[in-house]
Amino acid sequence: MKNASPKVSLVTWIRSVAVTLQGLILGFTPALPSPLEAPAFAGEVIQLALPWPEMVKAVEYRPQPGWFRSKVKTRLPTAKTRLAAALHTAPDARQIMESVYRQDTSRDATWRAVMETTDKKGTVRRKKFVLRKLGSLGNSKTLVRFTDPAEVRGVGLLSYNLKGAGDRQWLYTPAIQRTRRIAPQERQRRFLGTDFTHEDMAERVLEDFTYRLLGEGDVIDGRRTYKIEARPISPDKSQYKLVHLWVPQDIPYVVQAEMYDQRSQKVRLLRATGLEKVSGIWIARRLEMSSLIEATKTVLLVEEIRFNTGLKEELFTQQALEKADVF
Amino acid sequence: MCFRKAKGKRQRAKGKSEELSAPSLFCLLLFLLFASSLAAAQEPQPNTGSAPQPEPQPSPRWQWSFSLRNRTGFRLAEPRLLQMSRTFLDAQGIYKINDTWRLRLEGRAHFDPIERLGYPKKVWLDPRQLLLDGKLGQVSVSLGLQQVVWGQADGLRVLDVINPLDYREFILEDFLDSRRPLWTVRAEVPIGQGSWQLVWVPYFAPGRLPGPGDEFGLGPSFGLGLISAASGKQPPIPIKVEPTRRPPYQLKSSQFGARYRRSVGSWDLTANYFYGWEDTPTPYLSEQQGQAVPPAQLTFAPRYERKEVFGGTAATNFGPVVLRLEAGWSRNKATAVTESPPRTGFRKFGQFASVVGLDYEPRSWVWLSGQYFLQFVSAPERALLFPRSSHLASLFIRTNFFRDTLRPELFILTGLNERQYMIRPRLTKNFGDHWSVGLGADFLGGRSRTPFGFFDSRDRLVIELKWMR
Numbered sequence: 001m002k003n004a005s006p007k008v009s010l011v012t013w014i015r016s017v018a019v020t021l022q023g024l025i026l027g028f029t030p031a032l033p034s035p036l037e038a039p040a041f042a043g044e045v046i047q048l049a050l051p052w053p054e055m056v057k058a059v060e061y062r063p064q065p066g067w068f069r070s071k072v073k074t075r076l077p078t079a080k081t082r083l084a085a086a087l088h089t090a091p092d093a094r095q096i097m098e099s100v101y102r103q104d105t106s107r108d109a110t111w112r113a114v115m116e117t118t119d120k121k122g123t124v125r126r127k128k129f130v131l132r133k134l135g136s137l138g139n140s141k142t143l144v145r146f147t148d149p150a151e152v153r154g155v156g157l158l159s160y161n162l163k164g165a166g167d168r169q170w171l172y173t174p175a176i177q178r179t180r181r182i183a184p185q186e187r188q189r190r191f192l193g194t195d196f197t198h199e200d201m202a203e204r205v206l207e208d209f210t211y212r213l214l215g216e217g218d219v220i221d222g223r224r225t226y227k228i229e230a231r232p233i234s235p236d237k238s239q240y241k242l243v244h245l246w247v248p249q250d251i252p253y254v255v256q257a258e259m260y261d262q263r264s265q266k267v268r269l270l271r272a273t274g275l276e277k278v279s280g281i282w283i284a285r286r287l288e289m290s291s292l293i294e295a296t297k298t299v300l301l302v303e304e305i306r307f308n309t310g311l312k313e314e315l316f317t318q319q320a321l322e323k324a325d326v327f
Numbered sequence: 328m329c330f331r332k333a334k335g336k337r338q339r340a341k342g343k344s345e346e347l348s349a350p351s352l353f354c355l356l357l358f359l360l361f362a363s364s365l366a367a368a369q370e371p372q373p374n375t376g377s378a379p380q381p382e383p384q385p386s387p388r389w390q391w392s393f394s395l396r397n398r399t400g401f402r403l404a405e406p407r408l409l410q411m412s413r414t415f416l417d418a419q420g421i422y423k424i425n426d427t428w429r430l431r432l433e434g435r436a437h438f439d440p441i442e443r444l445g446y447p448k449k450v451w452l453d454p455r456q457l458l459l460d461g462k463l464g465q466v467s468v469s470l471g472l473q474q475v476v477w478g479q480a481d482g483l484r485v486l487d488v489i490n491p492l493d494y495r496e497f498i499l500e501d502f503l504d505s506r507r508p509l510w511t512v513r514a515e516v517p518i519g520q521g522s523w524q525l526v527w528v529p530y531f532a533p534g535r536l537p538g539p540g541d542e543f544g545l546g547p548s549f550g551l552g553l554i555s556a557a558s559g560k561q562p563p564i565p566i567k568v569e570p571t572r573r574p575p576y577q578l579k580s581s582q583f584g585a586r587y588r589r590s591v592g593s594w595d596l597t598a599n600y601f602y603g604w605e606d607t608p609t610p611y612l613s614e615q616q617g618q619a620v621p622p623a624q625l626t627f628a629p630r631y632e633r634k635e636v637f638g639g640t641a642a643t644n645f646g647p648v649v650l651r652l653e654a655g656w657s658r659n660k661a662t663a664v665t666e667s668p669p670r671t672g673f674r675k676f677g678q679f680a681s682v683v684g685l686d687y688e689p690r691s692w693v694w695l696s697g698q699y700f701l702q703f704v705s706a707p708e709r710a711l712l713f714p715r716s717s718h719l720a721s722l723f724i725r726t727n728f729f730r731d732t733l734r735p736e737l738f739i740l741t742g743l744n745e746r747q748y749m750i751r752p753r754l755t756k757n758f759g760d761h762w763s764v765g766l767g768a769d770f771l772g773g774r775s776r777t778p779f780g781f782f783d784s785r786d787r788l789v790i791e792l793k794w795m796r
Contacts, residue, residue: 117730119730125732149760151763175501180649181642181643183687183688185691189691190691192731193727314465317522318588319515323429
């Protein structure tokens with residue numbers, strides 16, 4: 001199995017869209033080579049979904065036909081044993097979180113979702129979008145296209161987060177029919193007027209945080225959870241002083257997160273519900289981010305999600321960004 | 328043949344919008360529609376992998392958008408009056424032929440009962456887009472009525488030279504609205520790390536000009552008023568204007584452009600070339616007016632000239648600051664000259680134009696953009712009627728409050744070597760997802776021989792009400 005790289009996941013803003021948000025807060029590195037860097041292996045990724053917590057997704061690629069099966073047979077018991085031991089005997093916060101993120105082994109993903117933003121007066125505004133992502137965590141290209149309401153229809157945001165090339169973003173606005181280069185946003189800014197900040201949406205580096213298991217957490221939606229504390233290793237790594245995370249003991253997914261600012265004041269609350277497995281990957285159909293001080297919230301409803309559909313590189317170019325229609 | 332018929336019709340419909348023969352291009356569109364279906368049938372299906380996938384939601388074949396707008400302008404200088412009350416009904420439909428091909432239709436119905444800007448005195452139907460868009464192999468193809476936008480500059484055009492403009496509202500209308508769409512063949516060809524965009528416009532189409540008596544009219548032809556003001560040769564010298572000469576409807580009048588785009592490191596670069604037509608006629612003096620000084624009569628013989636533009640753009644970001652660069656060189660651009668005795672009044676020189684822009688977002692609710700424009704003519708100052716160089720600076724401040732539902736903006740453009748300015752504050756408020764109200768003003772001023780100074784008395788207040796769905 002390929003070793004995890006230092007960059008971890010979480011997604012570009014987009015990435016966060018779901019599986020993720022939680023992820024962001026923690027991030028990990030994918031175990032797969034990105035199709036961006038190893039296109040020859042695309043399509044050769046195989047994953048085995050085993051019951052959690054015994055599970056581990058054994059993800060392999062095979063440079064030679066026939067190599068994979070024998071490799072899995074010989075390595076899987078080892079992985080199972082290691083993780084099971086970690087969880088049943090002395091759960092390790094970092095290993096739990098790593099498993100959370102490692103469970104997303106997708107090479108590409110397509111999301112259709114709705115963002116509902118509720119202000120203090122209870123007024124709800126909805127934005128629909130389609131998000132496409134190609135590549136692995138820490139080495140990905142993402143294109144978000146808004147489809148509704150009419151005011152933002154066709155607006156597109158193309159983000160590159162490529163190893164060695166830094167972050168780059170372009171914004172296409174149909175109202176001027178032009179693509180603009182934009183600067184990566186500061187992490188504490190709200191994303192498009194929602195309760196998600198750019199940090200919540202961006203990719204993180206696993207090593208930027210330390211993790212501590214606080215013990216058994218609450219029972220959330222009928223599931224017993226572990227409560228984990230994540231602290232940035234330095235203030236420049238996160239806008240938050242610390243984040244508390246709840247991970248079900250039977251599902252590798254963050255179902256709740258509390259974010260604390262530098263004054264240790266709880267500023268945001270994230271709740272993920274409607275968990276289900278799509279193509280062997282756990283996702284949440286509903287993510288609710290509440291800004292506790294402003295008394296506002298944003299709900300992200302995932303209408304459709306598809307993994308590994310064979311998205312092509314050409315969908316993640318400035319030319320593609322300028323094709324404003326998405327169905 | 329269809330083309331010749333269309334030519335005849337267009338010549339009869341003088342002053343009306345000239346569009347290329349729709350039937351001939353429509354045949355081409357139908358053919359490509361058919362070809363695209365075949366191409367799609369041969370495309371390999373996406374790899375869905377062995378893992379189970381949820382059934383994708385069926386996508387609608389049609390996607391429709393509508394908007395209804397009214398822009399009403401009140402002139403602030405005497406005589407204070409209603410300058411316009413333009414109502415637009417826009418409908419846009421996108422038909423999904425298959426995963427790679429789309430048919431886009433967009434039309435506009437427009438009506439301005441005030442009749443001070445020079446728009447038709449009845450409901451005016453303006454096709455804005457009729458486009459077949461898709462891929463043939465690796466090549467992206469767009470065929471039909473469309474706009475092609477190049478460049479990085481805001482507010483002024485350097486390389487955004489393909490589509491002619493509608494000048495009936497000067498340059499105060501959004502370029503997306505004032506650009507005149509053209510029947511165009513556009514192809515995007517990926518090559519190596521970059522891509523070529525090839526553009527062919529098989530005909531000539533002029534910009535839409537206001538009449539001499541309209542609110543933003545300059546005279547019998549665009550530029551004539553400025554020349555008169557600059558030369559001091561105002562009436563009583565009698566002026567006669569001959570009919571504007573325009574290129575024939577022949578293949579040799581077609582326009583062509585190419586743009587190469589690629590990223591190098593963190594830089595986005597383009598190299599551009601366009602061989603087309605100026606969208607406004609050059610008001611040449613007729614040479615048959617005699618040698619007397621001053622002449623007994625000035626006779627203008629305006630005609631459209633070819634333009635040839637080379638240029639490039641670059642953009643990158645340094646941390647939170649985005650740098651934009653754009654430069655263009657126009658070969659043989661007709662430039663007003665001082666001559667005694669006057670001959671044609673114009674000679675052709677090279678002209679350089681460039682923009683340097685910096686964008687910065689210091690807070691989540693404010694975005695700042697500053698630009699510096701430089702333009703100069705490759706001719707000695709003494710030979711030119713207007714200053715050899717022009718320096719302008721602009722500042723654009725855009726803010727948003729209450730989750731992007733209240734957006735105050737301010738755009739300022741000012742001359743650095745000659746007094747001229749344009750100041751445009753604007754406040755937009757959204758009500759729900761479909762309604763918005765905008766309140767803005769346009770202040771123009773400066774020396775009368777500058778474009779903005781010429782319209783010094785046209786300051787106005789503009790209210791815009793918009794519904795979108």
